[in-house]
Amino acid sequence: MIAFPNAKINLGLNIVSKRPDGFHNLETCFYPVKIFDSLEILHSDLFEFTHSGLESSSGEDNLVIKAHRAMQKKYGIGQVKIHLHKAIPMGAGLGGGSSDAAFTVKLLNELFQLGLSTHEMEDIVAPIGSDCPFFINNKPVIGKEKGNVFSPINLSLDGYFGLLIFPPFGVSTKEAYSKVTPKAPLYPVQEVIGEDIAQWKNKLHNDFEDSVFEIYPMLNDIKEKLYSSGAIYACMSGSGSTMFGIFTNKDQLHSVSLSGCTSFSFSF
Structure with a gap:
């Protein structure tokens, strides 16, 4: 199964206050954009992760691997072979790693026919990264608190x-x-x-x-x-x-x- 994790941009970003947990409260608008990585996941007897394209970690800190581990722990899914082709740069503020994690969960949900709801998939990726849940629904939203509390917004940049x-x-x-x-x-x-x-x-x-x-x-x-x-x-x-x-x-x-x-x- 193949998916194409997309990037996002932030339309404005206000750092509102420091939180007791050391993070910051913020407000921003997340908007999906058409620049993509490529992600393929297949059934396998042994877990395998490979990558190509731009620089990407192949260790346990890779968010794709973290997403698979989280799904395996919670739902007992089987082993898979994953290939990630990176086109979204790291450290660019485009959410590429977070998108890869979210799309991993969506693909695994489909591959293993788990029937998870949007909310259930958001819960899986939320501990992986604050903006990971955005890419589950993948529509424009206002993000608040750590950027992980969403409010739908009627916004379209079609024609621009x-x-x-x-x-x-x-x-x-x-x-x-x-x-x-x-x-x-x-x-x-x-x-x-x-x-x-x-x-x-x-x-x-x-x-x-x-x-x-x-x-x-x-x-x-x-x-x-x-x-x-x-x-x-x-x-x-x-x-x-x-x-x-x-x-x-x-x-x-x-x-x-x-x-x-x-x-x-x-x-x-």
Whole structure:
């Protein structure tokens, strides 16, 4: 069985407060985008995990393996052969690893005919990563608390075009949080998302940009380039290094060129 785990972007991200458990309360909008890994799972006598494409761990810290272990522990499923082809970069803020874990659970549910509900699959992946449950339902939502409490949102970017810019480095979650200062948002994400997209530029902010841009000024340069090339909204995705722009005209995407960076264009 084969599936194609997709990436996500964050439309705004407010770091609201520090939690007693050491995590942070945040608010953001998760939106799925059309850049994919490839995941194949087959029945097997012995467990086997292989990978190709971009760099990916083959050890027990790989989220695909963690997802299989969780399913095996809870539902007693049999052994499988898994192959993961990575196209979504690690440390990019696109949720590639989380998506791989969620799609592993969905494939295993189908392969072993478990009949699990969406909620049951979300419960399985929640301990693996805060944004893993998003990829089970895989529709636009407002994420709150640790980013794992979802509210459905009526949002469609159909008709717009997106451009992802990958710089030649990633940003770890620990690094992104190292200088962040939690604060009550001036403009709550859910309110701004409901406004015309032309208003997002001045109101929909990713708080990680304040700290990460100090460490990696190249990211600010990329954001400025996206806007100067015609983007109506540009932002850093999550806590990673990917910058993205939303455009009304597909031809504008070709004017964005940055030395040392990789770009990926798509339609929403």
